[in-house]
Amino acid sequence: MKRTWIAFLLLGGCVHVAPYDRGYLARPDMALDAGLGTARALEKIHPSKEAASGGASVGGGGCGCN
Amino acid sequence: MGAALALPILAFAPRAGAAVVGEMGASILGYKERGLMKATEPILFGHAVIDDVWEVEASAVGDILTGASPQFVTNVSGRPVQVLTGASVHERRHAGDAKVGRRFGDLVISASAAVSNEHDYHSKAGGVEAREDFNDRNTTVTLGYGRANDHVGSAIDPSLDQPRTTDQWLAGVTQVLSPVSLVQSSLAYSDGRGWYNDPYKFTLTFYPGEELPALLPDLRPDHRRSFAWLTRYRRHFAQQQGTLQADYRYFTDDWGVRAHTLEVAWEQQLGERWSLRPALRYYTQAAADFYSPVIPQTAPRLISSDQRLAAFGGLSPSLRASVRLQGLVLEGTIGYVHDAASLRLGGSGSPEFETLRAVYGILSITHPF
Numbered sequence: 001m002k003r004t005w006i007a008f009l010l011l012g013g014c015v016h017v018a019p020y021d022r023g024y025l026a027r028p029d030m031a032l033d034a035g036l037g038t039a040r041a042l043e044k045i046h047p048s049k050e051a052a053s054g055g056a057s058v059g060g061g062g063c064g065c066n
Numbered sequence: 067m068g069a070a071l072a073l074p075i076l077a078f079a080p081r082a083g084a085a086v087v088g089e090m091g092a093s094i095l096g097y098k099e100r101g102l103m104k105a106t107e108p109i110l111f112g113h114a115v116i117d118d119v120w121e122v123e124a125s126a127v128g129d130i131l132t133g134a135s136p137q138f139v140t141n142v143s144g145r146p147v148q149v150l151t152g153a154s155v156h157e158r159r160h161a162g163d164a165k166v167g168r169r170f171g172d173l174v175i176s177a178s179a180a181v182s183n184e185h186d187y188h189s190k191a192g193g194v195e196a197r198e199d200f201n202d203r204n205t206t207v208t209l210g211y212g213r214a215n216d217h218v219g220s221a222i223d224p225s226l227d228q229p230r231t232t233d234q235w236l237a238g239v240t241q242v243l244s245p246v247s248l249v250q251s252s253l254a255y256s257d258g259r260g261w262y263n264d265p266y267k268f269t270l271t272f273y274p275g276e277e278l279p280a281l282l283p284d285l286r287p288d289h290r291r292s293f294a295w296l297t298r299y300r301r302h303f304a305q306q307q308g309t310l311q312a313d314y315r316y317f318t319d320d321w322g323v324r325a326h327t328l329e330v331a332w333e334q335q336l337g338e339r340w341s342l343r344p345a346l347r348y349y350t351q352a353a354a355d356f357y358s359p360v361i362p363q364t365a366p367r368l369i370s371s372d373q374r375l376a377a378f379g380g381l382s383p384s385l386r387a388s389v390r391l392q393g394l395v396l397e398g399t400i401g402y403v404h405d406a407a408s409l410r411l412g413g414s415g416s417p418e419f420e421t422l423r424a425v426y427g428i429l430s431i432t433h434p435f
Contacts, residue, residue, distance in 0.1 A: 015241065015242060021245045025246075027309070029309040029341065030309060031300075035091075035430060037091050037093030038386075041093055041094075041107060041428045042428070044097065049380075051354065052294070054234075054256060058234040059191055060180055060191055
């Protein structure tokens with residue numbers, strides 16, 4: 001895992017894509033999260049039935065999920 | 067419910083001269099487990115970037131839960147099985163969150179707050195996040211801290227009012243890899259203290275030759291430290307007009323849970339307006355150290371027969387379709403959840419795990435502005 005992060009930092013110095021060349025990166029299907037409404041709905045489905053959760057954010061509260 | 071890490075260059079397609087760019091909309095989730103709970107969740111949401119300086123985001127959620135929930139695990143029939151609540155459960159939850167950020171050059175500082183209330187569970191949370199762009203915005207580093215203060219109650223024990231406090235830290239890097247690909251990797255550490263017992267879960271065990279059974283409530287540790295490593299990759303294939311989306315998360319905690327989650331999706335553009343996104347999610351977890359569907363004859367200090375802490379795996383296919391109309395984006399998702407002991411990686415799930423099957427649908431309408 002440490003190596004992965006070091007690779008990231010090295011990549012940061014090596015990769016440079018000019019702003020005018022980022023058209024594809026701005027596409028909605030390149031977004032890391034689903035749309036806000038769909039993302040909120042998906043939070044209800046798996047975390048309430050599995051022991052693992054989180055990883056993408058902080059500052060959220062819990063729920064007494066059945 | 068936290069505000070997710072964002073990659074600024076991807077948030078919205080830039081519109082020259084626009085003072086406010088964003089979206090607002092509404093969604094509704096319908097979720098139904100076979101023989102268990104049913105949930106309906108309406109959601110309102112909005113997100114805007116103002117003058118390229120301020121970023122605001124908010125959502126409000128209402129949950130309506132009905133149906134039966136597992137209450138006892140008992141071996142009265144010879145093998146441990148779940149016994150459901152007799153009367154149908156009917157619960158409502160109201161939740162909301164907001165996040166405000168301000169850009170200072172390449173640095174964005176933001177603060178968030180979230181609240182969630184149901185009759186037997188109250189949660190307040192807040193967080194701060196710093197996000198800085200480097201390398202001409204090809205690299206974004208995010209650091210975050212959040213705290214949640216929860217209060218656990220119970221409809222069957224009105225005297226129960228126990229606190230739980232969770233501190234969360236997050237560090238993430240988003241890296242543009244090429245004009246058509248990017249990757250994000252984040253580490254999240256959570257340190258929780260307080261009440262983790264589920265007041266609605268019990269274990270009832272009969273022993274051969276013994277007249278009286280043993281009954282124990284859910285008894286979990288009073289702390290939980292967990293660590294999650296999430297990596298997400300996106301790559302667009304211009305010739306095929308499609309995008310590969312792959313997410314992997316490794317999760318571990320000091321309860322003994324180890325879990326892997328992998329989701330792979332392909333979003334296909336169909337003409338100017340339509341897109342279709344088939345996806346498959348796989349999940350596998352090891353059982354918590356104190357998970358047991360029966361009470362050992364020497365009563366343990368900690369025990370939970372809640373099968374969410376058992377060893378199992380799950381497959382969840384889904385299909386999302388979206389269409390862009392004049393000033394609106396309509397999006398629909400349907401999905402299926404199948405959790406089973408045999409789906410655990412390696413196939414050695416907890417034998418008592420009762421297979422869960424559920425279907426869900428999400429409808430969203432969004433107005434970009």
